[in-house]
Amino acid sequence: RDADTGENAVVSYAIVSGNDNGLFELDSENGTLILIGRLDFESQEMYSLTLTATNSLATPSLVSTATVQITVVESNEFPPMFSQIEYEASIMENVAASSSVLQLAVSDQDGGVSGDITLSITQGNSLGRFRLMDNNVIVTTESLDHEDVSEYMLTVTARDGGVPSLSATTT
Numbered sequence: 001r002d003a004d005t006g007e008n009a010v011v012s013y014a015i016v017s018g019n020d021n022g023l024f025e026l027d028s029e030n031g032t033l034i035l036i037g038r039l040d041f042e043s044q045e046m047y048s049l050t051l052t053a054t055n056s057l058a059t060p061s062l063v064s065t066a067t068v069q070i071t072v073v074e075s076n077e078f079p080p081m082f083s084q085i086e087y088e089a090s091i092m093e094n095v096a097a098s099s100s101v102l103q104l105a106v107s108d109q110d111g112g113v114s115g116d117i118t119l120s121i122t123q124g125n126s127l128g129r130f131r132l133m134d135n136n137v138i139v140t141t142e143s144l145d146h147e148d149v150s151e152y153m154l155t156v157t158a159r160d161g162g163v164p165s166l167s168a169t170t171t
Contacts, residue, residue, distance in 0.1 A: 010057050016065075018049040024070075026051060033068065041074040042111045076162025078109040080117050082170040089138075093146040104136040104170070106158045114162030122169070123155035130154060 013031040015024060023037035024047070031053065047070040055062040083105035091101050108115040119132050130138050130152070138154070159167040 009055075011053050011055050014052050014054070016050050016052050018047060023047070024049060039072045041072045042109070044072065046071050074110070074112045074114055074162075076110055076114040076160065076164065076166055078114075079166035080106050080108045080158035080160050080168045082106050082156075082158065082168060084170065086171050091140070091144065093144050095140065095143065097140055097142050099140045101130065101138045101140060104132075104138070104156060106136065106168070108158075108160050110160065110162060114160055116161035117158050118161070119156055119158050121154050122157040124153045124171075132156070 011031075012028050013026050014028060015026045021037070023035060023039065025034045025036045026032070027034065031051075033049075033051075049068045049070065051066050051068060053064045053066075087102055087104065089102040091099065104119065106117055106119065108117055119136055121130060121132055121138070127149070129141055129144060129149075131141055132138055138156075153171060155169055155171050157167055157169045159165050
């Protein structure tokens with residue numbers, strides 16, 4: 001606010017830089033900054049706007065400049081997605097423990113923590129014969145015997161790090 005009275009109290013406001021994509025508007029009469037577009041954390045995490053307040057009717061004309069930093073807070077918009085709904089693999093019996101069975105492909109379109117994915121075997125592993133490695137590969141924990149169990153149906157859950165956490169499953 002300008003403490004002057006009359007014509008000397010008339011101030012106009014403008015965005016002079018940082019609004020290249022036109023997401024913000026500044027009311028030229030009262031200086032209210034308004035968001036007029038959609039912010040997307042994955043596209044841009046921060047905006048830096050330079051604003052001016054000009055008292056052009058005063059003699060001499062006076063200008064004040066301010067920089068406004070706007071930080072976009074991440075939201076968890078997308079769940080993880082497996083590249084396939086179902087995976088199928090065959091493995092010979094009596095292979096050594098830590099033998100690779102299958103590699104899962106999973107992604108999340110979110111950035112930051114919301115895009116961090118943790119995989120876990122959530123069903124079908126009651127005997128503990130499989131485990132997931134950090135590289136999304138399912139491996140055996142012991143030698144498998146076809147006569148003991150001829151087929152395993154594992155359910156794997158992918159959970160992201162967002163709040164709230166989103167998940168997806170595959171078999």
